[in-house]
Structure formats: structure tokens, C-alpha cells
Amino acid sequence: MSACVRGAPARTGVAIAVRLREDRDDLSIFELVNEACFRHGASHLDPFPALDGFRAWLSGLGDTRFETVAEIDGQVVGFCGLYILPQRRNHCAWFFLGVRESFQGNGVGKRLLQTTIAAADILFGLGRLELTVFADNEKALSLYRKFGFEIEGRHRNFVHRGDERVDAYSMARIRAEAGPPNSVEELQERIRELACWLRSRLAE
Numbered sequence: 001m002s003a004c005v006r007g008a009p010a011r012t013g014v015a016i017a018v019r020l021r022e023d024r025d026d027l028s029i030f031e032l033v034n035e036a037c038f039r040h041g042a043s044h045l046d047p048f049p050a051l052d053g054f055r056a057w058l059s060g061l062g063d064t065r066f067e068t069v070a071e072i073d074g075q076v077v078g079f080c081g082l083y084i085l086p087q088r089r090n091h092c093a094w095f096f097l098g099v100r101e102s103f104q105g106n107g108v109g110k111r112l113l114q115t116t117i118a119a120a121d122i123l124f125g126l127g128r129l130e131l132t133v134f135a136d137n138e139k140a141l142s143l144y145r146k147f148g149f150e151i152e153g154r155h156r157n158f159v160h161r162g163d164e165r166v167d168a169y170s171m172a173r174i175r176a177e178a179g180p181p182n183s184v185e186e187l188q189e190r191i192r193e194l195a196c197w198l199r200s201r202l203a204e
Contacts, residue, residue, distance in 0.1 A: 127177030
């Protein structure tokens with residue numbers, strides 16, 4: 001699922017740092033996915049009652065993953081998890097993205113998505129990225145379209161949200177995949193290429 005439809009006023013001169021998720025980030029991500037804004041605009045799940053339950057859910061999303069957090073002034077304000085599918089769908093991955101409501105409108109979601117797509121293309125050589133987004137989440141739909149995602153279908157009455165039922169779209173981004181690295185040397189080269197790509201974007 002994707003970021004909340006609501007937003008906050010943009011701040012000027014905000015420095016966003018993106019890094020790999022660590023165990024110490026779990027509480028911040030737990031708080032993010034339990035925000036009313038995220039649950040209203042992006043999640044089909046009930047609130048997690050405890051951190052341990054959230055950790056168990058997150059650990060069950062797949063063995064091959066790429067998870068990042070975004071920080072502003074040392075505070076975790078966003079999360080994006082990329083989860084590669086197994087067996088005959090190992091050229092595909094799905095992801096979900098969330099940004100704390102009070103930090104939306106500052107390019108956090110864009111930076112996380114840039115990093116995730118770069119990892120999917122360069123590091124993992126994937127051919128298909130897919131996601132589900134609520135049909136009334138115009139902000140998220142606009143962001144995904146800018147990155148080449150297209151609507152493939154509409155799920156009517158997808159999820160309960162209070163007293164209403166909300167539709168959702170299936171979206172995907174297709175490219176000619178390079179496939180997974182065939183050796184340690186190729187993996188190291190792809191990591192260097194990804195690092196170079198990220199440095200160039202951070203300098204923008």
C-alpha cells in the first residue's frame with residue numbers, strides 16, 4: 001500500500017537521509033503504520049496492538065527484501081519495503097511506502113521511491129514492480145504515475161474503512177529485467193552502481 005492521501009505544509013531546506021532499515025527503527029515504523037492518516041489512506045490492516053505483533057508481521061513478508069527508512073534531523077519519518085516474490089514470480093516484487101503525516105509534502109516519499117526503484121532495477125534486476133493503492137488516494141496515484149506505474153485493474157469494495165467500502169487499484173511498472181546477479185563479483189559491481197546512482201540523486 002502507499003502513503004496517506006493527506007499532507008502537511010512543505011518545509012524549505014529539508015535534508016532527507018535514506019538508509020537501510022535497522023532493528024532500532026521498528027518502533028518508529030510501528031508508530032507510522034498505526035497513524036490514523038496511514039490507516040485511512042493506505043492500509044487494509046487493523047492497528048497493531050503491540051510492537052512484537054508488528055515485528056512478527058513484518059518478518060513474515062518474505063525472505064528477499066530491501067527495506068529503507070528516511071530520516072530528517074535524525075528522526076525516522078518514512079519507510080519503504082520491497083519484497084521479492086518466490087519461485088516463478090521471482091522477477092516481480094511488491095512494496096509499500098509510508099511517510100509520517102507531519103512530514104509529508106517534503107519529498108520524503110519521492111526519495112524513498114527513487115531508492116527502491118533503483119534497487120529493484122540495478123541490484124535485483126527485476127522486471128515487474130506492483131502495488132495496491134486506494135482509488136481515492138490521489139496524492140499517491142500521482143507519485144506512482146510519475147515513476148512509470150500504470151493502473152492494471154480496479155478492485156471494487158476492496159476494504160472496509162469505517163462505515164464505507166473503498167475501491168483500490170492494482171498498479172505495476174514493467175521493464176526488461178536484467179535478472180539476479182550471477183556471481184559475487186557481479187553483485188559487488190551492482191552494489192557499486194547502485195551507490196553511484198544514489199550519490200548522484202542525493203546531490204540534486
